[in-house]
Amino acid sequence: GENVEQHPSTLSVQEGDSAVIKCTYSDSASNYFPWYKQELGKGPQLIIDIRSNVGEKKDQRIAVTLNKTAKHFSLHITETQPEDSAVYFCAASRGSTLGRLYFGRGTQLTVWP
Amino acid sequence: DTEVTQTPKHLVMGMTNKKSLKCEQHMGHRAMYWYKQKAKKPPELMFVYSYEKLSINESVPSRFSPECPNSSLLNLHLHALQPEDSALYLCASSQEGPRINYGYTFGSGTRLTVV
Numbered sequence: 001g002e003n004v005e006q007h008p009s010t011l012s013v014q015e016g017d018s019a020v021i022k023c024t025y026s027d028s029a030s031n032y033f034p035w036y037k038q039e040l041g042k043g044p045q046l047i048i049d050i051r052s053n054v055g056e057k058k059d060q061r062i063a064v065t066l067n068k069t070a071k072h073f074s075l076h077i078t079e080t081q082p083e084d085s086a087v088y089f090c091a092a093s094r095g096s097t098l099g100r101l102y103f104g105r106g107t108q109l110t111v112w113p
Numbered sequence: 114d115t116e117v118t119q120t121p122k123h124l125v126m127g128m129t130n131k132k133s134l135k136c137e138q139h140m141g142h143r144a145m146y147w148y149k150q151k152a153k154k155p156p157e158l159m160f161v162y163s164y165e166k167l168s169i170n171e172s173v174p175s176r177f178s179p180e181c182p183n184s185s186l187l188n189l190h191l192h193a194l195q196p197e198d199s200a201l202y203l204c205a206s207s208q209e210g211p212r213i214n215y216g217y218t219f220g221s222g223t224r225l226t227v228v
Contacts, residue, residue, distance in 0.1 A: 041224070042221050043220050044156065044203070045219070046219075100169070101217060103156060104155065106154075
């Protein structure tokens with residue numbers, strides 16, 4: 001099956017700086033890559049996703065890039081704010097594997113004011 | 114409505130109790146899921162329902178029994194649980210068909226404690 005590696009496991013940045021979280025995947029048939037933000041005591045919240053026919057997608061301060069050749073995708077958060085502090089999970093899936101999201105192990109992001 | 118609603122938010126139950134977790138979505142999604150999440154770990158898939166039929170059971174112990182009464186509702190019946198079953202139980206839903214997995218949305222979860 002698919003194997004998703006996520007780095008780093010923890011990330012501390014100063015408010016206003018940028019944060020980058022990287023994931024690699026093993027299954028070249030994976031075609032959908034969502035990112036989730038999970039705050040303490042809450043469920044994962046979908047913050048951005050990208051499909052394999054797109055190389056980059058941006059939504060305000062958040063962007064995701066995908067390199068299909070290298071099988072890696074990254075989350076970029078610019079102008080970080082303390083409320084960005086949370087655990088971020090990347091995931092990968094392919095349409096033929098019904099309902100199965102393969103998650104990375106998560107990144108604890110802390111933004112210091 | 115772009116939400117998945119789970120009840121209750123917190124549940125404490127004894128090992129001999131029977132309880133149920135409930136999940137509801139009104140996004141027209143035809144795939145619904147139960148996940149279990151331990152602290153500082155990613156969610157682990159338990160069950161997948163597609164068009165109200167169970168399509169994936171990830172070798173989950175029979176003390177967990179899922180049910181999908183209709184396309185908007187998903188239940189998880191709990192019986193004779195163990196303390197190690199204490200976790201955050203998450204429900205999720207997604208679109209079906211060619212865009213499977215798109216819009217994969219999680220609820221806020223039920224924090225279950227087994228005593």
